[in-house]
Amino acid sequence: MWLGFVLVALCGYLLISLFALVNAKSPHVSKSVYGATFILCALIFFMSILPRGSGTLTMELPLGVPWIGMHFRIDNLSVFFLAVINLVSAAASVYAIGYGAHEKHAIRILPFYPLFIVAMNTVVLADDAFTFLCSWELMSVFSWALVLAYDYAEESRSAAYIYLLMASFGTLMLLMAFGLLGGADGAYKFASIREAVRGDWKTGIALFLVIFGVGSKAGLVPMHIWLPLTDPAAPSHVAALMSGVMKKVAVYGFIRIVFDLLGPPDYWWSVEPITLGAVSALVGVLFAIIQEDLKKVLAYGTIENIGIIFIALGLALAFKANAMPVPAALAFTAALLHVLNHALFKATLFFGAGAIFRATGERSIERLGGLIKLMPKTALLFLGACMAIAALPPLNGFVSEWLLFQGILLSPAFPQWGLRLLAPLAGVVFALCAALGAACYVRVFGISFLGRARSKSAEHAKETDRWSLGAMSGLLALCIFIGLIPGFMIDAISPVAQSFVGGRLPEQHFAQWLTISPITEVRSSYNGFLVAIFVTISGLTAYWIIHKLWPRPVRFAPAWDCGYVDPTPFSQYSASSFAQPIRRALRGIAFTVTEHLDMPAPGDTRPARFGVEIKDRVMEYIYRPMVFGVNFTADRFNRLNYLKIQEYLAIVFGALVLLLLVVAI
Amino acid sequence: MIFLFDLLRQGMQWMLVLALAPILIGVIRKVKARLLRRQGASIFQPWRDILRLFRKDLVIAENASWVYRFAPYIIFSLTWVAASLVPTFATGLIFSWSADLIVIAALLGSARFFLALAGMDIGTSFGGIGSSREVMFGSLAEPAMIMIVFIVSLVAGSTELTEIASFMLSNTELRVSVGFALIALVIVVIAENGRIPVDNPSTHLELTMVHEAMILEYSGRHLAIIELASSLKLLLYISIIACIFFPWGMAPHDANMEDLLYGVLFYVLKLVMSGFLLALFETSIAKMRVFVVPEFLGGALILGLLGMLLAFTTRSL
Numbered sequence: 001m002w003l004g005f006v007l008v009a010l011c012g013y014l015l016i017s018l019f020a021l022v023n024a025k026s027p028h029v030s031k032s033v034y035g036a037t038f039i040l041c042a043l044i045f046f047m048s049i050l051p052r053g054s055g056t057l058t059m060e061l062p063l064g065v066p067w068i069g070m071h072f073r074i075d076n077l078s079v080f081f082l083a084v085i086n087l088v089s090a091a092a093s094v095y096a097i098g099y100g101a102h103e104k105h106a107i108r109i110l111p112f113y114p115l116f117i118v119a120m121n122t123v124v125l126a127d128d129a130f131t132f133l134c135s136w137e138l139m140s141v142f143s144w145a146l147v148l149a150y151d152y153a154e155e156s157r158s159a160a161y162i163y164l165l166m167a168s169f170g171t172l173m174l175l176m177a178f179g180l181l182g183g184a185d186g187a188y189k190f191a192s193i194r195e196a197v198r199g200d201w202k203t204g205i206a207l208f209l210v211i212f213g214v215g216s217k218a219g220l221v222p223m224h225i226w227l228p229l230t231d232p233a234a235p236s237h238v239a240a241l242m243s244g245v246m247k248k249v250a251v252y253g254f255i256r257i258v259f260d261l262l263g264p265p266d267y268w269w270s271v272e273p274i275t276l277g278a279v280s281a282l283v284g285v286l287f288a289i290i291q292e293d294l295k296k297v298l299a300y301g302t303i304e305n306i307g308i309i310f311i312a313l314g315l316a317l318a319f320k321a322n323a324m325p326v327p328a329a330l331a332f333t334a335a336l337l338h339v340l341n342h343a344l345f346k347a348t349l350f351f352g353a354g355a356i357f358r359a360t361g362e363r364s365i366e367r368l369g370g371l372i373k374l375m376p377k378t379a380l381l382f383l384g385a386c387m388a389i390a391a392l393p394p395l396n397g398f399v400s401e402w403l404l405f406q407g408i409l410l411s412p413a414f415p416q417w418g419l420r421l422l423a424p425l426a427g428v429v430f431a432l433c434a435a436l437g438a439a440c441y442v443r444v445f446g447i448s449f450l451g452r453a454r455s456k457s458a459e460h461a462k463e464t465d466r467w468s469l470g471a472m473s474g475l476l477a478l479c480i481f482i483g484l485i486p487g488f489m490i491d492a493i494s495p496v497a498q499s500f501v502g503g504r505l506p507e508q509h510f511a512q513w514l515t516i517s518p519i520t521e522v523r524s525s526y527n528g529f530l531v532a533i534f535v536t537i538s539g540l541t542a543y544w545i546i547h548k549l550w551p552r553p554v555r556f557a558p559a560w561d562c563g564y565v566d567p568t569p570f571s572q573y574s575a576s577s578f579a580q581p582i583r584r585a586l587r588g589i590a591f592t593v594t595e596h597l598d599m600p601a602p603g604d605t606r607p608a609r610f611g612v613e614i615k616d617r618v619m620e621y622i623y624r625p626m627v628f629g630v631n632f633t634a635d636r637f638n639r640l641n642y643l644k645i646q647e648y649l650a651i652v653f654g655a656l657v658l659l660l661l662v663v664a665i
Numbered sequence: 666m667i668f669l670f671d672l673l674r675q676g677m678q679w680m681l682v683l684a685l686a687p688i689l690i691g692v693i694r695k696v697k698a699r700l701l702r703r704q705g706a707s708i709f710q711p712w713r714d715i716l717r718l719f720r721k722d723l724v725i726a727e728n729a730s731w732v733y734r735f736a737p738y739i740i741f742s743l744t745w746v747a748a749s750l751v752p753t754f755a756t757g758l759i760f761s762w763s764a765d766l767i768v769i770a771a772l773l774g775s776a777r778f779f780l781a782l783a784g785m786d787i788g789t790s791f792g793g794i795g796s797s798r799e800v801m802f803g804s805l806a807e808p809a810m811i812m813i814v815f816i817v818s819l820v821a822g823s824t825e826l827t828e829i830a831s832f833m834l835s836n837t838e839l840r841v842s843v844g845f846a847l848i849a850l851v852i853v854v855i856a857e858n859g860r861i862p863v864d865n866p867s868t869h870l871e872l873t874m875v876h877e878a879m880i881l882e883y884s885g886r887h888l889a890i891i892e893l894a895s896s897l898k899l900l901l902y903i904s905i906i907a908c909i910f911f912p913w914g915m916a917p918h919d920a921n922m923e924d925l926l927y928g929v930l931f932y933v934l935k936l937v938m939s940g941f942l943l944a945l946f947e948t949s950i951a952k953m954r955v956f957v958v959p960e961f962l963g964g965a966l967i968l969g970l971l972g973m974l975l976a977f978t979t980r981s982l
Binding site for chain 2: 369370372373383387390391392393398402405406408409411412417420421423424425427428431432434435436438439442443445446447450451452515517521522523524525526527530531534535536538539542543546549550552553554555556557558559560561562566569571572573577578579580581582584585586
């Protein structure tokens with residue numbers, strides 16, 4: 001019944017899409033489409049957080065492939081992801097009521113937007129391989145259409161092309177994985193995959209395929225190359241959904257297949273997610289620090305956070321395989337909490353980036369500056385989201401990272417030597433990423449909102465509309481709430497952990513003073529609420545005492561800057577000069593940096609030039625040889641287009657003989 | 666009654682760290698001056714400087730935003746809270762469970778976040794240069810700090826400083842990984858507090874300056890409170906070293922008044938000792954180039970990683 005309601009609600013999205021198509025010319029269509037989408041999202045969100053009667057519900061619809069039908073099922077995990085998807089989609093819809101009002105080509109976005117949300121919803125509800133893959137592919141196709149919304153820009157077209165290639169690669173991998181799992185009899189229902197008995201090698205190959213298939217959607221390195229292209233190309237509310245939610249749907253796919261369908265894990269399963277996660281986190285954050293395009297910073301930041309989630313999931317797998325249910329629950333909770341947290345603050349940041357783009361027309365932070373005075377509310381909300389993603393206490397990003405640190409601290413108990421070496425290495429990479437992430441968001445906020453305006457358009461920015469501000473403040477309020485009272489969310493995730501890793505953390509809710517202590521109180525505890533109160537009290541006391549005792553007047557004067565007066569804003573530190581020390585200290589890991597200095601001889605009047613060339617190592621060592629290989633083979637085979645008829649016949653005959661031989665043997 | 670006593674102890678710690686922090690700076694300056702055969706100012710001079718700054722007018726740059734005006738208070742309160750949660754003269758403070766060592770490191774990270782933003786707010790080149798270098802140092806020092814936390818909590822089985830201190834008191838055998846952690850932590854302390862050889866706290870207008878460049882525009886009470894926060898930060902790091910590696914003389918949770926007084930005495934002695942050692946180190950070494958600092962901090966990170974691998978693979982080292 002409950003599931004039926006959700007499915008009916010999903011059909012509502014189809015109606016909205018149809019409505020958008022029919023009323024394409026009407027001036028108010030955008031508002032009504034986003035408004036209706038918001039109502040449906042909010043409805044499904046509330047349905048998913050309200051308590052339900054039984055744990056698991058299933059449903060079969062006589063649609064799709066004959067005699068197979070479509071199967072839907074809902075359990076704790078689906079409900080969690082359903083809540084995340086619809087919460088962020090609801091916020092994105094509210095944001096889009098304001099943001100989309102100025103859209104010139106609304107009809108290129110409106111019909112696909114609700115469909116994209118439906119596809120994400122059905123992925124987490126699917127209960128057979130066919131439904132799962134269809135929804136997965138539809139999710140790719142609709143988001144592809146949304147990326148292509150501004151197809152007059154060459155950038156968008158190439159982004160969409162690369163996205164389509166990578167998405168097809170991912171689906172192909174998943175298709176083969178399900179082929180292996182389903183076996184020769186075509187048992188594609190998840191229930192029968194779960195029960196099937198498989199050999200070790202089959203599971204191994206399937207796991208490998210799944211990680212590549214899911215990873216290409218989630219943006220794991222080296223399958224991440226599409227992500228920094230598509231997210232900046234899409235409209236901001238769509239980018240928020242693609243970055244904040246769609247990648248989480250891929251994480252759902254990973255959890256569903258690896259933790260559920262593949263059966264009881266072996267310890268070596270965890271090696272690949274931990275390694276790829278650590279590599280992704282490091283590569284993502286290093287590239288995020290050197291980007292100039294605001295949305296590219298955010299997109300690379302997503303790669304980093306997906307990496308962190310995969311480290312946590314890998315650890316959970318390893319703990320589960322070694323029959324350590326409580327540590328497994330800890331790592332699993334950290335992963336799911338980070339899924340939610342990242343969806344919240346990354347969406348807020350994308351909304352902020354969209355607001356900046358609307359106000360200034362600039363995407364490069366090199367041309368921004370001083371926006372805190374012109375867009376004070378956006379600035380405050382953006383700062384809050386930056387603090388949350390930089391994992392500063394007492395906000396929510398810190399809670400999930402703290403939980404993961406606690407999980408890593410439990411890993412010396414692994415009986416396997418390999419894991420005992422891998423876990424601390426992942427730990428050091430994770431610690432490095434957390435610190436670099438903070439540096440990255442200092443740079444983003446400091447360059448774009450503080451200082452002086454670096455361009456005319458940044459001088460004339462205006463505060464964004466109320467809808468956008470409302471959506472951003474709603475998400476940020478949740479970030480603060482989870483940061484202050486994390487025990488509430490940890491308890492909400494507990495049943496999921498119970499059913500997927502077979503263990504749960506101790507009950508946190510209403511513990512003494514709302515403290516969280518995942519293992520025991522003696523081992524580790526954290527109280528965000530109390531820390532926030534302490535900081536507020538100390539700050540206010542200091543402020544009050546100082547102003548009471550020494551009420552000295554304030555004078556305003558031009559900046560001192562050691563006596564140098566610099567009238568031009570270009571003497572400020574720029575985004576690339578801010579990143580230069582880190583770029584220099586950490587070059588050679590993810591990218592190589594070549595600096596060219598062209599200094600004219602004394603007396604020469606030509607200007608001196610300085611250029612920086614940054615080469616992406618993943619592109620250099622993986623994709624360039626691949627593209628070269630494809631082109632080379634294509635060139636060789638080109639000759640086949642210009643053969644004589646006899647030669648074609650000879651080839652056909654040869655192929656036939658070969659096939660017969662294969663069959664005979 | 667016991668609750669009140671506990672609150673009192675927490676309050677005592679709260680005020681004690683604040684009172685002692687500038688005096689620690691004074692001690693370091695005094696020892697440095699004596700080592701250079703100068704007379705040197707009184708050890709209370711930093712307190713006098715701070716009070717003098719409070720009594721001065723403020724000059725704020727015209728284009729400063731609220732970030733610039735609120736940052737000093739935010740930085741100060743974050744550092745103060747972190748410092749008052751580290752066990753100094755007594756373990757088992759009433760609120761010590763609200764933040765473990767990872768949280769304390771993260772609170773200092775938050776203070777850095779706002780300090781770097783404050784440096785960028787006016788839009789001058791000096792502020793930017795300071796902030797950009799500060800976040801570079803921070804992004805290497807913070808993971809090194811986390812590695813140190815990992816080592817000691819793997820050894821002690823807890824990330825709570827109180828638990829770590831009592832473990833270290835009862836288990837006195839030497840461990841290689843803890844030795845690595847100590848060396849790495851000293852490097853982190855030097856870098857995080859902008860001491861020689863990483864940064865020179867007594868210079869202005871050197872191209873190598875970091876901390877001073879960020880707060881160049883600050884004046885009056887803002888400057889005073891930032892100076893107070895940075896002295897608190899040094900005190901906090903020294904207290905962490907004292908608490909983890911030299912926890913002798915700390916009053917236990919159920920101590921009477923006499924034990925508490927002894928605890929304070931021991932704590933002050935430890936501070937003076939570490940101030941002396943720091944001054945000795947600073948006078949005997951030259952400042953290094955900015956781009957050598959990442960290698961210096963990288964050393965701490967590698968030591969931390971080695972120590973952690975040791976702690977992971979062998980339970981006894």
